[in-house]
Amino acid sequence: MISKKMESLVDNNSVIRQMFEEGKRMAEEFGADKVYDFSIGNPNVPAPEKVRDTIERLLREEDPVDLHGYMPNAGFLEVRARIADSLNKRFDTSFGAGNIMMTVGAAGGLNCALKALLNPGDEVLSFAPYFVEYKNYVANYDGVLKEIRPDTETFQPDLKAFEEAVTPKTRALIINNPNNPSGVIYPGSTIQAIADILERKQKEYGSEIFIISDEPYRELVYTDAKVPYITKYYANTIVGYSFSKTLSLPGERIGYLVIPSEAAEHERLFQAVTIANRVLGFVNAPSLMQKVVAECLDEKADIGFYARNRDVLYEALREYGYSCIKPEGAFYMFIKSPVPDEKEFVAEAKKEHILLVPGSSFACAGFVRLSYCVAYETCVNSLPGFKRLAGKYGL
Amino acid sequence: MISKKMESLVDNNSVIRQMFEEGKRMAEEFGADKVYDFSIGNPNVPAPEKVRDTIERLLREEDPVDLHGYMPNAGFLEVRARIADSLNKRFDTSFGAGNIMMTVGAAGGLNCALKALLNPGDEVLSFAPYFVEYKNYVANYDGVLKEIRPDTETFQPDLKAFEEAVTPKTRALIINNPNNPSGVIYPGSTIQAIADILERKQKEYGSEIFIISDEPYRELVYTDAKVPYITKYYANTIVGYSFSKTLSLPGERIGYLVIPSEAAEHERLFQAVTIANRVLGFVNAPSLMQKVVAECLDEKADIGFYARNRDVLYEALREYGYSCIKPEGAFYMFIKSPVPDEKEFVAEAKKEHILLVPGSSFACAGFVRLSYCVAYETCVNSLPGFKRLAGKYGL
Numbered sequence: 125m126i127s128k129k130m131e132s133l134v135d136n137n138s139v140i141r142q143m144f145e146e147g148k149r150m151a152e153e154f155g156a157d158k159v160y161d162f163s164i165g166n167p168n169v170p171a172p173e174k175v176r177d178t179i180e181r182l183l184r185e186e187d188p189v190d191l192h193g194y195m196p197n198a199g200f201l202e203v204r205a206r207i208a209d210s211l212n213k214r215f216d217t218s219f220g221a222g223n224i225m226m227t228v229g230a231a232g233g234l235n236c237a238l239k240a241l242l243n244p245g246d247e248v249l250s251f252a253p254y255f256v257e258y259k260n261y262v263a264n265y266d267g268v269l270k271e272i273r274p275d276t277e278t279f280q281p282d283l284k285a286f287e288e289a290v291t292p293k294t295r296a297l298i299i300n301n302p303n304n305p306s307g308v309i310y311p312g313s314t315i316q317a318i319a320d321i322l323e324r325k326q327k328e329y330g331s332e333i334f335i336i337s338d339e340p341y342r343e344l345v346y347t348d349a350k351v352p353y354i355t356k357y358y359a360n361t362i363v364g365y366s367f368s369k370t371l372s373l374p375g376e377r378i379g380y381l382v383i384p385s386e387a388a389e390h391e392r393l394f395q396a397v398t399i400a401n402r403v404l405g406f407v408n409a410p411s412l413m414q415k416v417v418a419e420c421l422d423e424k425a426d427i428g429f430y431a432r433n434r435d436v437l438y439e440a441l442r443e444y445g446y447s448c449i450k451p452e453g454a455f456y457m458f459i460k461s462p463v464p465d466e467k468e469f470v471a472e473a474k475k476e477h478i479l480l481v482p483g484s485s486f487a488c489a490g491f492v493r494l495s496y497c498v499a500y501e502t503c504v505n506s507l508p509g510f511k512r513l514a515g516k517y518g519l
Numbered sequence: 520m521i522s523k524k525m526e527s528l529v530d531n532n533s534v535i536r537q538m539f540e541e542g543k544r545m546a547e548e549f550g551a552d553k554v555y556d557f558s559i560g561n562p563n564v565p566a567p568e569k570v571r572d573t574i575e576r577l578l579r580e581e582d583p584v585d586l587h588g589y590m591p592n593a594g595f596l597e598v599r600a601r602i603a604d605s606l607n608k609r610f611d612t613s614f615g616a617g618n619i620m621m622t623v624g625a626a627g628g629l630n631c632a633l634k635a636l637l638n639p640g641d642e643v644l645s646f647a648p649y650f651v652e653y654k655n656y657v658a659n660y661d662g663v664l665k666e667i668r669p670d671t672e673t674f675q676p677d678l679k680a681f682e683e684a685v686t687p688k689t690r691a692l693i694i695n696n697p698n699n700p701s702g703v704i705y706p707g708s709t710i711q712a713i714a715d716i717l718e719r720k721q722k723e724y725g726s727e728i729f730i731i732s733d734e735p736y737r738e739l740v741y742t743d744a745k746v747p748y749i750t751k752y753y754a755n756t757i758v759g760y761s762f763s764k765t766l767s768l769p770g771e772r773i774g775y776l777v778i779p780s781e782a783a784e785h786e787r788l789f790q791a792v793t794i795a796n797r798v799l800g801f802v803n804a805p806s807l808m809q810k811v812v813a814e815c816l817d818e819k820a821d822i823g824f825y826a827r828n829r830d831v832l833y834e835a836l837r838e839y840g841y842s843c844i845k846p847e848g849a850f851y852m853f854i855k856s857p858v859p860d861e862k863e864f865v866a867e868a869k870k871e872h873i874l875l876v877p878g879s880s881f882a883c884a885g886f887v888r889l890s891y892c893v894a895y896e897t898c899v900n901s902l903p904g905f906k907r908l909a910g911k912y913g914l
Contacts, residue, residue: 125727125783125784125787125788126635126636126784126787126788126791127634127635127636127637127638127660127791128638129634129638130634130635130791130794130795133791133794133798134787134790134791134794137790137794138794138797141591141592141797144589144591145591148591164589166588166589167584167588168584169584170582170583170584171583171587175583175587176578176583179574179578180575180578183571183574183575187565188565188566188570188571188767189562189563189564189565189767191770192566192570192767192768192769192770192771193561193562193767193769193770194539194559194561194769194770195770196536196539196540196543197536228623228772228800228801228802229800229802231800231801231802232800232801232802233800234800235799235800236800239522239524239525240521240522240525241521241522242522243522243523243524257797257798260797260798261798261800264798264799265522332520372583372584372587372588373587374587374588374589375586375587375588375589375590375803375805375806375807376587376805376806376807377623377772377801377802377803377804377805388520389520389521392520392521392529393520393521395529395532396521396522396525396528396529399525399528399529399532399533400525402533402536402652403528403652403655403656403659404630404659404799404800405623405624405626405627405628405629405630405631405656405799405801406623406626406627406772406800406801407623407624407626407627407772408770408772409772410770410771410772410805410808411770411771412770412771412807412808413805
């Protein structure tokens with residue numbers, strides 16, 4: 125009865141979202157403190173106080189007709205200008221309001237970018253492991269997501285495999301840096317190498333190939349690693365950002381796209397993403413939150429909160445014999461499953477009330493993802509369960 | 520360079536939105552009080568005070584992690600339950616939370632519904648004049664919008680033409696009641712006749728044909744006319760609602776879909792729209808605003824404000840010789856152009872700083888739309904311009 129495209133989506137509903145809803149059910153059955161829900165990237169750190177203060181001030185000072193009203197589909201001009209200024213200060217770029225479109229979260233932004241770029245049959249590349257929704261976003265516009273096999277030692281891009289994967293049909297590469305689910309950061313040298321390959325391929329094929337850089341975790345970095353700003357390496361770039369993680373506002377759906385003036389046919393492309401924002405039904409990013417984030421651009425996530433979780437989990441899991449690359453950014457750990465079929469491990473962990481997501485949801489079977497954006501106590505209290513599991517598997 | 524689907528959208532960018540942005544530019548050039556911008560449905564009435572009070576209370580009382588966090592893709596369960604209760608009280612229906620999905624405005628909801636229903640080539644009917652974006656929403660999923668010719672005397676549905684237009688490929692009928700742009704209300708008897716036709720056609724073709732009822736103007740009614748609740752007439756109904764107009768929150772993007780339990784394969788359909796909400800990149804309706812509207816379900820738009828605008832414009836325009844059906848609901852007037860090519864009239868009106876939208880944008884050439892959700896002064900001060908135009912055209 126429902127559409128054919130939705131049939132398979134309903135039959136293979138998101139494992140992450142199912143786990144999230146199962147976690148809520150289990151918390152009711154067993155008590156929230158007895159369930160260790162590492163399934164979803166829902167920050168457990170409250171939004172900075174400045175978010176609340178700003179909302180209160182805007183409600184007092186602004187005309188509600190402006191505050192809650194329509195504005196141009198790309199967003200309030202002054203909000204876009206402030207974001208451009210903030211980026212310029214931090215990354216030595218030279219954006220203006222005309223390079224920024226406010227979006228309904230990063231997910232909304234990525235959909236607008238893909239709608240603007242893809243013709244049916246176009247190929248979009250992504251390095252496994254990658255956020256599973258990319259596949260669905262690309263399929264919305266009848267594109268085909270081609271995954272580049274993971275390097276399960278370093279979780280860094282396999283550049284040789286990448287170069288071989290670029291074809292005349294390649295329209296875009298989606299990267300996610302810092303990476304969900306591995307927590308690694310792709311360094312500037314890797315981005316440069318990717319840019320060089322794409323420049324070569326664009327010339328060879330006479331095509332325009334875009335890097336779509338999904339960067340909700342840009343500010344969540346635990347080491348002194350720098351997250352390169354891709355527009356400085358490559359002209360045909362679209363950056364997608366979300367305030368979900370940095371400001372702990374995932375439910376508010378607020379983010380932006382950056383389209384540099386150097387991108388091919390910049391003005392027409394910008395118009396296209398703006399119109400995509402309208403016709404896909406977003407219309408505009410939520411108005412109050414646009415004005416809130418513009419005032420909170422210098423606010424930072426409480427990185428210490430996540431770092432503490434990362435450390436306690438990483439140290440303990442290593443001690444118990446698990447194998448895992450130490451995350452440099454984001455708030456995920458990608459743990460090697462003790463058995464080849466990681467879904468079996470996920471099921472065993474669930475018996476310990478530990479909720480993890482199978483790596484096959486990220487095109488990387490044999491691993492599991494743990495989201496540590498949870499209370500510190502959840503991390504600590506989950507450890508005996510992890511220890512018992514390690515014992516069971518003889519780690 | 521951009522995708523083929525977007526090429527034509529960029530080349531034929533929304534006349535309404537262009538006019539809206541032109542209005543902002545003209546207001547800067549000539550002064551806001553010298554421009555009579557009737558182009559867009561952006562309410563000029565402030566949101567009820569309860570909206571502000573509720574936001575302030577939620578900020579004080581709720582845990583920010585819950586208030587701004589992820590929830591199930593369909594929305595907060597308690598918000599959905601309260602909306603169901605409110606509908607049941609007002610329309611004698613029997614919905615539960617399982618019938619309500621929170622959406623990013625009505626536009627987001629309509630897109631989720633169409634994504635859930637349409638296969639490429641499916642036909643969607645709508646009575647002209649209709650909101651031009653329906654065509655784009657349907658095209659997003661490779662459906663084809665077929666318009667049913669307008670009855671320019673009454674602006675009521677032409678039932679004979681409708682019956683002839685239903686084919687085995689018909690998947691849905693989009694109706695908009697009260698209607699944008701005509702302001703008329705389709706009465707219960709008309710809805711019953713439409714339902715009877717669709718029941719017959721479903722049997723004849725062995726198909727499921729949905730009514731998608733777009734109802735952002737449900738509460739904006741100036742007469743004692745009743746706006747029928749379609750689920751009481753027809754099982755295969757999806758109602759789309761938005762708080763944009765009633766609570767003056769168009770920029771906040773908050774609305775909901777209603778899918779009655781009687782609809783074919785209700786549970787699977789509900790799952791499909793929920794997953795569509797996720798994969799299209801909406802993810803969920805903005806979280807704070809979900810909780811706000813749940814507390815404001817009994818708030819009403821200031822109908823007196825719009826009624827006053829309607830009356831002063833309608834009386835004056837009739838006096839000047841314009842021909843126009845008296846609007847019963849919404850905040851639009853659909854005026855017969857004094858010349859066959861209404862774009863010429865729109866251009867002449869613009870010289871008087873009066874911004875109108877050509878009826879061809881609503882599949883109904885020869886008319887113009889006037890949105891009277893503006894300040895009363897704007898209406899009054901526009902009258903000399905309308906009078907001069909009437910003189911120019913010898914009305």
